[in-house]
Amino acid sequence: MLFHTWTFLLFFIVTIAGFWALRPTRFWLHWILLSSAVFYGWWHPYYLLLVFYSTALDYFIVGWMERGPRLVRPGWRFTASVVALVGSVAVGFVTPDGWGGLAVAAGFFAVILAVGHWLRSRRAWLAVSIINNLSVLFFFKYAGFAIENLNTLLARLGAGQLPSAESLMPPGWEYVLPVGISFYTFQSMSYTFDFYRGAIAREPSFVRFAAFVTFFPQLVAGPIERAKNLLPQFATFPRIKWPDVTDGASLFLVGLFKKVALANYLGLYVDRVYGDVASQDGAALALATFAFGWQIYFDFSGYTDMARGVARCMGFRLMLNFRNPYLAVSLADFWSRWHISLSTWFRDYVYIPLGGNRVGSLKLWRNLLITFVVSGLWHGAAWTFLIWGALHGLGLIANRGLEQVAWWRDRCPRLAKRLVVFAFVCFAWVFFRAESLGQAMEILHRIFTTGWADPQMPLLLLLLVVSVWVYQWVYESPSRGWLEKPPVKVGLAVAMILWMLLFAPGGGEPFIYFQF
Amino acid sequence: MTHETRQPLASDSAAVHLSARQWLCALGLSLGLAWLLPVAWPGFEAFEPVPHYRVPYELSNDYWLYERWLDQLPPDAIPVVGDSMVWGEYTAHDGTLSRHLSDATGTPFANAGINGLYPLALWGLIEHHGGALANCRVLLHCNLLWMSDPEADMQLEKEQTLNHPGLLPQFAPRIPCYRADTDTRLSRTLERRLEPLSWARHLQQTYFDQKSAPEWTLADDGKFPPTYPNTYRLPVGVEGMPLSAESPSAERGLASERHKPWSANQSGQVNMEWVTPGSSLQWQAFRRLAKRLQGRGSDLLVVVGPLNEHMMNDATREKYLGFRSAVAAWLSEEDIRFVVPEVLTSDEFADASHPLTEGYERLARRLATGPVFRAWLGQ
Numbered sequence: 074m075l076f077h078t079w080t081f082l083l084f085f086i087v088t089i090a091g092f093w094a095l096r097p098t099r100f101w102l103h104w105i106l107l108s109s110a111v112f113y114g115w116w117h118p119y120y121l122l123l124v125f126y127s128t129a130l131d132y133f134i135v136g137w138m139e140r141g142p143r144l145v146r147p148g149w150r151f152t153a154s155v156v157a158l159v160g161s162v163a164v165g166f167v168t169p170d171g172w173g174g175l176a177v178a179a180g181f182f183a184v185i186l187a188v189g190h191w192l193r194s195r196r197a198w199l200a201v202s203i204i205n206n207l208s209v210l211f212f213f214k215y216a217g218f219a220i221e222n223l224n225t226l227l228a229r230l231g232a233g234q235l236p237s238a239e240s241l242m243p244p245g246w247e248y249v250l251p252v253g254i255s256f257y258t259f260q261s262m263s264y265t266f267d268f269y270r271g272a273i274a275r276e277p278s279f280v281r282f283a284a285f286v287t288f289f290p291q292l293v294a295g296p297i298e299r300a301k302n303l304l305p306q307f308a309t310f311p312r313i314k315w316p317d318v319t320d321g322a323s324l325f326l327v328g329l330f331k332k333v334a335l336a337n338y339l340g341l342y343v344d345r346v347y348g349d350v351a352s353q354d355g356a357a358l359a360l361a362t363f364a365f366g367w368q369i370y371f372d373f374s375g376y377t378d379m380a381r382g383v384a385r386c387m388g389f390r391l392m393l394n395f396r397n398p399y400l401a402v403s404l405a406d407f408w409s410r411w412h413i414s415l416s417t418w419f420r421d422y423v424y425i426p427l428g429g430n431r432v433g434s435l436k437l438w439r440n441l442l443i444t445f446v447v448s449g450l451w452h453g454a455a456w457t458f459l460i461w462g463a464l465h466g467l468g469l470i471a472n473r474g475l476e477q478v479a480w481w482r483d484r485c486p487r488l489a490k491r492l493v494v495f496a497f498v499c500f501a502w503v504f505f506r507a508e509s510l511g512q513a514m515e516i517l518h519r520i521f522t523t524g525w526a527d528p529q530m531p532l533l534l535l536l537l538v539v540s541v542w543v544y545q546w547v548y549e550s551p552s553r554g555w556l557e558k559p560p561v562k563v564g565l566a567v568a569m570i571l572w573m574l575l576f577a578p579g580g581g582e583p584f585i586y587f588q589f
Numbered sequence: 590m591t592h593e594t595r596q597p598l599a600s601d602s603a604a605v606h607l608s609a610r611q612w613l614c615a616l617g618l619s620l621g622l623a624w625l626l627p628v629a630w631p632g633f634e635a636f637e638p639v640p641h642y643r644v645p646y647e648l649s650n651d652y653w654l655y656e657r658w659l660d661q662l663p664p665d666a667i668p669v670v671g672d673s674m675v676w677g678e679y680t681a682h683d684g685t686l687s688r689h690l691s692d693a694t695g696t697p698f699a700n701a702g703i704n705g706l707y708p709l710a711l712w713g714l715i716e717h718h719g720g721a722l723a724n725c726r727v728l729l730h731c732n733l734l735w736m737s738d739p740e741a742d743m744q745l746e747k748e749q750t751l752n753h754p755g756l757l758p759q760f761a762p763r764i765p766c767y768r769a770d771t772d773t774r775l776s777r778t779l780e781r782r783l784e785p786l787s788w789a790r791h792l793q794q795t796y797f798d799q800k801s802a803p804e805w806t807l808a809d810d811g812k813f814p815p816t817y818p819n820t821y822r823l824p825v826g827v828e829g830m831p832l833s834a835e836s837p838s839a840e841r842g843l844a845s846e847r848h849k850p851w852s853a854n855q856s857g858q859v860n861m862e863w864v865t866p867g868s869s870l871q872w873q874a875f876r877r878l879a880k881r882l883q884g885r886g887s888d889l890l891v892v893v894g895p896l897n898e899h900m901m902n903d904a905t906r907e908k909y910l911g912f913r914s915a916v917a918a919w920l921s922e923e924d925i926r927f928v929v930p931e932v933l934t935s936d937e938f939a940d941a942s943h944p945l946t947e948g949y950e951r952l953a954r955r956l957a958t959g960p961v962f963r964a965w966l967g968q
Contacts (some may be wrong), residue, residue, distance in 0.1 A: 079775035278645035319609050327604045335912075338803040345807065352814065378604060529817045533824065559876075565605050566615035567622070575622055575789045576802040576824070 091226025218454030253293030290380040296414035306555035311388025321385030339368035356525035400489040444468040627788035643700040645835035653791035659721035668701035675702030681842035684946035687855030687952030705752035713756030717781040723885035735871040737861040863908035891927040899935040
């Protein structure tokens with residue numbers, strides 16, 4: 074179910090009515106859970122099995138973790154466990170067809186749960202949670218990519234081929250990437266990590282924990298919430314005040330406009346150019362890449378705004394996920410403004426455990442590169458995403474070097490810095506948007522080697538994007554007060570509503586980030 | 590993603606935060622403008638239908654224009670409602686049934702048909718956009734061809750690409766071959782109930798080549814390599830399609846290659862399965878439509894057929910006549926006046942149900958001399 078559809082509007086009316094009606098009882102939380110199940114199951118009912126599995130697993134693991142000692146020296150038990158795990162995976166590859174795959178998966182999970190009980194320690198349970206969550210994520214998101222690349226390698230070595238990921242599915246079950254699996258898996262894992270680190274207490278109520286993981290506004294594309302922020306909000310029925318409703322509606326309106334009026338419009342131009350790279354020249358490809366930068370921003374931040382708006386109308390506050398990222402003056406600044414919930418997730422659970430920036434230069438560079446390559450892979454199973462992540466990692470390293478240069482740090486105009494960051498981010502977007510590494514290279518090659526004729530970007534589109542950029546610019550300037558004047562705000566809201574009513578292209582285009 | 594990252598604040602977002610009072614103002618203004626614009630729009634857009642006007646083929650999906658056409662019919666004009674048989678699939682706008690009825694009776698008849706309709710969609714058109722057809726005389730054509738086999742009757746489960754899907758019943762009764770998702774159905778339901786949405790569709794149909802304004806700015810000229818004529822144009826001051834008269838078309842009219850008897854293309858007779866009146870979705874829709882028009886106080890006359898019986902083999906004709914008898918029986922039962930005209934000659938049909946210009950002329954003359962029709966006209 075997409076936010077910008079009439080179906081969602083009906084769903085939300087029913088949900089909010091039930092939510093409000095149940096406020097004197099303790100069942101409002103069950104209602105949220107049920108609504109979230111309907112919202113998610115709308116895509117495909119079998120998705121529910123996966124989200125339920127992830128949720129239940131982390132809920133119980135944290136329970137077991139609470140009872141276990143921090144560390145038990147495993148000795149030979151550890152070796153035996155690793156052998157059992159590898160063995161169960163190997164069995165999967167020799168009995169690939171039909172129910173064999175499911176049976177092996179069940180066996181694999183049973184083995185690692187048994188291993189957890191056997192090893193008992195908190196650290197073991199943390200490992201079980203990580204392996205379990207990442208295995209599910211790996212199977213649905215990366216198995217195809219990994220097997221394809223391994224088979225290419227095996228073919229070169231003259232060895233046999235591995236079975237396809239599709240063949241491991243039970244008969245009649247389609248091998249599809251469950252919408253939002255990366256988001257809820259990370260959210261659920263963050264709870265386990267935080268508990269392990271002692272940052273939060275165990276949540277005793279399964280319903281509350283399940284509501285936290287599956288809360289429908291943020292289930293499929295974030296923000297990736299932290300238990301510390303969202304779980305306490307589910308402790309009691311929220312006190313919903315008028316500003317919650319009006320702010321929520323405002324967020325929703327802006328998000329809807331970003332998606333329906335801006336992202337979808339930009340998408341039409343980007344698809345036209347990227348859909349026929351061979352006949353485009355440098356100017357069209359460069360402009361389409363800039364357009365894609367804005368498209369993905371409007372698409373994703375639009376979704377987040379709507380998610381935050383919906384939650385806010387119900388009295389819940391989700392974290393800010395975007396903060397005018399194209400006004401960033403450095404790449405580090407960009408990552409503090411872009412997909413904040415994910416970048417802070419990687420910061421807290423990957424970058425800092427690796428040593429963060431309190432290490433020597435070489436290790437720092439390594440940490441940045443690892444973090445960003447993993448972040449790139451989080452977005453998708455393809456070499457293009459890996460390179461996109463690596464580029465950002467390298468960009469951050471270069472950025473740190475640049476910050477040491479006095480002229481750049483103190484005298485370079487902020488506008489120039491913004492343009493450099495924007496240009497770099499767009500350069501990296503080429504890899505993100507291209508269908509393959511070959512296409513990305515072809516796009517870059519054509520940008521720099523072919524002529525620059527009229528790119529045929531609609532004037533209306535250009536005006537819209539420039540208007541938003543100027544708006545954001547003013548918003549971050551001392552003149553921000555102008556934008557907060559009631560006539561301006563009301564005028565903007567009216568303009569957005571009328572634009573969507575009269576001009577928005579029809580059709581509920583899915584959000585780009587759903588594929589992650 | 591470094592330790593320097595500061596905790597973001599909600600106020601960092603550039604969202605437009607409106608207070609309750611500001612929301613009231615914004616919604617009031619938006620809704621007011623959305624309802625006012627369609628009302629005021631006729632003042633900015635000339636619409637002076639030519640004699641024997643019909644809604645142009647290119648604007649068949651412009652239901653807002655259809656409403657406007659009905660709204661400005663002269664009070665003494667009698668609308669003729671129906672599908673492409675009424676609209677005139679093979680004829681020019683001045684060769685249709687309504688034009689010949691006007692000539693034959695001296696009473697003005699108006700072509701209130703739309704190309705591409707069928708009873709299930711016709712019901713939607715009249716239900717949602719035919720509010721002007723109240724307390725007046727209405728001539729309603731019943732084209733039985735839509736009941737001649739399960740596919741035409743839309744009973745098959747196989748998905749079909751349909752004309753006018755926005756006019757179909759979206760949720761009930763269930764139409765097996767109509768497979769839109771829930772959101773499309775909801776959005777179509779809303780579009781036909783909310784005039785601003787219907788007017789927005791009118792703008793798209795008339796000014797933006799049946800696209801949304803953003804899509805229009807990106808449209809190519811259909812050639813290879815493509816060029817993009819609207820790239821630097823803004824969606825204001827665009828010259829629209831002519832509303833008041835249809836553009837000359839090589840597809841229709843006496844000079845058209847298509848305007849020839851059916852036997853010139855195919856001489857063989859065909860077998861039609863026919864559905865039963867009890868199971869027919871199209872016939873049920875027609876009955877709802879007739880009752881709806883009656884309910885609005887319209888003085889209804891139904892013209893049943895004629896179909897091209899020359900195309901039918903004996904078995905098919907027998908089934909057709911059986912269905913037609915059932916239709917006549919129901920109309921009698923409901924006290925709805927009806928006429929079952931004699932079949933036209935073979936040369937006067939262009940296909941199974943559409944007459945040629947001469948066919949319309951003969952049909953109009955026959956109707957005009959019939960006692961039921963004359964009584965209905967008050968002559």
